[in-house]
Amino acid sequence: MDKRPALAPDPAMESFEPPRLPPDDRRWMTTPRPGGVLGAALLLALVALAAGQLREFLPENVSILLFLTAVLINAAAFGFWVGIASALGAIAAFNFLFVEPHFTLHISRPHDLVTVAVFLLAASLTGLLAGRLREQVEAAKTRAAALEMLSQASAELAAVTGPAEVTRIVLRHLNRLSEGPAVALAPQGNGLHLIAALPEGYAPEPRELDAADIAFRHGRAELAPAQGWNGQRLSFYPLQVEGSPGPVLGHARLAPDRRDRDLRERTIEVMLRQAEQALHRLSLAQAAEAERRRAAAEETRAALLASLSHDLRTPLATILGAVTTLRELGVTLPPDSQADLLAAIEEEAERLARYVEKLLQLTRLNAGIAAQMTWVDAGDAAQAAVARARRAWPDAQILAETGDLPMIRAEAGLLEQSVFNLVENAVKYAPGPIRVTGTVDGDELVLAVLDHGPGLPPAVANWLGQDGLTGAPAGAGLGLPICKGIARTLGGRLTASRDGAGAKLALRLPIPEAAA
């Protein structure tokens, strides 16, 4: 297995929601909120009350400073309009309490008008300044949030292992940034198909799908028209992966009157670039992996060919050598030498025949020629394989323990060959007696070969569990790949396990319902 660097996706990241951009409602000229008005009125009333109580002790010009302070506080805390209202209220209260004639709102002295003007000016200036300051703080916060979002997205994208993850992550952020639905569409067949949407279950309207299609075909962004105009409500951006079209991502139209709209737009743009890069990286990694696999398969094929040519060459060399010896030196050979040479020729010819048979079968399995399935008694097939194995290796102890087994759909020749190959493996690599058993396990028929050997090397056992037929590790020989191929052709599988002190290789085949 390949070892990935320690950049595995952080599970904490998965549950971590992207940071929110702050809401856009605290603007300096927005309509005052009831809380603000109430607070301002309260503060003003408090100051008026205090000034009224202390009227005897405080000179008039100190009282007016108290009122001015209250106005400034209100303007700074609650904004421009509240500030202006506070100024008017303060003038009224001051006039009412301190200015002759007392307890009327009548302004008799001209310099009181100047006071009114100063109050209004101070209140509006303070309100404006406070509002701007607040605005700047907001803007800084928004930028920070956007940056945080981007860095989080890029960290997540750096750790992704598949394109679906990329889409999921980007959609989550688009959803947050646009404060509306986000969708991803991918080219499939002759059109675009929705592959993900947030919130889940959101279905884009036909006009939106049309817009996405246009974006995809033209290879450029298709922006949603401004609010109030006809058209789609989502903006679509086609992604390019290695020069070829990738998925199309869409997000809800950004509210046009928001001041952080530009920032959001730019953030979205950067995020889309990051998504493209992540997809690019994935496709490169995929290509590298495919190349690695191809090289490994090539290597295996070369190793298989080398072992095969060796397996074929040795019997041939023996046969040719023995035959020429008999012919050219026959007269000088003692009779038992002649007999031994003949025996060697026979053995090697049989060995050669087995190899050729295996090669033909492997070719057939690799070519994907369908098996001719008939009703087969698996027990009979196993018995036939055991009988053949006993003929091939008279010294080996091979026990057949197949009871009454249900009939299965299979090709008898293939079934026999696969059991024979498993027995051959056991004869070659394991000492002691070999048992061939047939059992029923649920809806599977299990033909198992048990030996007292060390079992398969881990690489080979691991390969058995995999999907492909090719890429068998060197040393697997021909027998096992053929068995695996046969098991697959017959709709079953080949498994390897430990059984007591030995190894168990089992051919598991489905039992048709009619036979069970």
Place this chain on the structure above:
Amino acid sequence: MRERQLILVVDDEPQIQRFLGHALVAAGYDICLAGSGAEALAQAMAQEPDLMILDLGLPDMNGKEVIERLRLRLDLPVIVLSAHDQEMEKIMALDLGADDFVPKPFGIGELLARMRACLRPRRTARTEVISQDGLLIDLTAHQVSRDGELLRLTPKEFDLLAALAGNAGRVMTHRKLLQLVWGPAHVDDVPYLRVFIGQLRQKLERDPARPELILTEPGVGYRWARSERGTA
């Protein structure tokens, strides 16, 4: 001196050992067996065989290594058995001092002929006159004649001819011939050698297009065809 010559058979395949055993004994040799490179070297030291038959596909070391280590101690003839996918190893083995090769699979007659060529005592002094198929090569007088008619050879051509005919029946690799005739600086000039072989064939062979004296071992070198009647 042993009555029968002792042959060391090095092969990891028991079946090959089996038939070679019967064949060599019947052909009048004594044999000893080894299944690995290490065993082969040990046997060679202990038994001092007259010839070694070495399979190139040994499990523990490649044939090149066996020959290298063998040549440090002993100078016994070695015939390598090689498969088609061991061309490079075969050539390296020959360059390192193996005497000949037999490609697998082989008939026993071919192997026995190669063995006889290798077991003949090597020529020590060039006092001989080689006579073969109407061709007379006087190695001391540097003269070659066919059917009494003197052939004109350049000195290099004659050196090449002497190198080949002096090792009749044995394969001479390109490298070995180039080193013998042109010196160690030219061991890679195979095209050069080819030109001279062509000229020699023009002058010596009855039909230069179908050579009967200088045989080509494709990719390996050349071999002087030995007449089984022996040299005069």
